[in-house]
Amino acid sequence: MQLHKIETGNFMADGGAVFGVVPKVLWQKKYPCNTDNYINLRMRCLLIKTGDRIILIDTGIGDKQSDKFFSYHHLNGDDSLANSFKAINISFDQVTDVILTHLHFDHCGGTVQQDKDGQLSPTFANATYWLSEAQWNNFNEPNIREGSVYFKENIMPIFEAGRLNFIKENTWLTPDIEMRLFNGHTQGQIIPLIKYHDKTIVYTADLFPLMASIPEAWIAAYDVDPVTSMNEKRVFLKEAVENNYTLFFEHDLYNECCNLIETDKGIQGGESFALEEIKHF
Template identity: 70%
Template sequence: MELIKIETGNFMADGGAVFGVVPKVMWVKQYPCNNDNYCNLSMRCLLVKTGDRIVLIDTGAGDKQSEKFFSYQHLNGDDSLCKSFDDTGVSLDQVTDVVLTHLHFDHCGGVVSKDQDGVLSLTFPNATCWVAESQWENFHQPNVREGSVYFKENIVPVLESGKLKLVKEDMELCPGIKLRLFNGHTLGQIIPFISNNGKTIVYMADFIPLKASIPEAWVSAYDTNPMVSMSEKRMFLQEACENDYIMFFEHDLYNECCCLEMNDKGIVAGESFKLRELTSIFATTTQRP
């Protein structure tokens, strides 16, 4: 098994939204913000090569939304989905599966591309695209908070191509990759669990988007059901601590991975580290510095 991080650029979000009811005086010690209270967040995806499958988890924001919309997101950084793929030695048409954790724009926008004439096409033409059935239903009938981050052009072309597959419940995508559903942030968020050589790395998506978000009560204001988020987090942290899971963060610009530790305060984050440090665990692990 080979793991490759795919950086697709960064965006900025209000710190109060990122950390919900946690006072700024507390969260700013754990994650920086600028003078306008905005936190810079990565859109870090993960490519998994295992057996005859090449699986991409999430795709970043893409470039299809309007200039006005993207101006609100303060996109920044030099990375992009295609640029990162150029550095992997994997071509876009070699990807066999794309797992979209959910359909908010910053997670699925890159799965469909738009050319200079405005024509839409699949970025990964030979890939099956996996989305939770409950998330798909939520996409079609969103609540007032999520409606502004769902865009038909980000996923409908996948449906029309016949490449969309819906996940009804927890499942094994292929040996070594399990897809589990969580519902606090949004209905049917897929969280992939990737296992090899007795170790498991979990792609955290918006379930626990940052290392600073690990404490149970540190729930984002973006979560549609915060009480469910806290309950899911409580159970996951216990499981992760007992099994020594590695957490891979999609949105933490400063921390790629960490494990958990138990101390007199309960379950807390351990030291952070880079994905490339997992080479001995996941056979051959490749990524850019």
């Protein structure tokens, strides 16, 4: 198995929205913000080569939305889905599977591409796309909170092409990759757990968007059901620390990975490190 991070660029969000009820005096010690209170977030996807499959987890924000929309989210950085694929010499057409953790715009915008005539088509022409049925139902009948973060153009061309596969429960995509379901951030978020040599690497998506989001009470204001998020985090952190899982962060600009340690203040992240370092273990 080979693992490659796929950086797709950065966007900014209000720090208070990302850290919810946690006071700024606490979170600003863990994650920097600018004078407008914005924090800079990565959209870091993960590509897995295993056997004859090439599996991509999440696709970034894409480039289909209006300049106004992108400026509102303060897109920045030089990375893109295309450049990151080029850097590892893999073409979009080689991807066999795309796991969409959920359909919020910053996770699935790169799934569908738009040509200069405005025609939409799957970016990964030969891939099977994986999504939870609960997330699909939530997308089709969004609650008042999530309606504005779902865009039909990010997924309908995949559905209409018959490429979208739904999982109803925790499912193994391969003998090494489990797709685990969580409901606090949004209904049916898929968190992939990847067995890599003797390690388990967790693609944390919006379960732990940042290393600073590890404590169970540090829940984003975006989460639709914060009490469920806290319970899910508590149970998962226990499993993760007992089994020495490595967390891989999608949104943390400063930290790619960390392991967990038990302290008298609860379970916390240890030293962070780059994915590249895991490969040399």
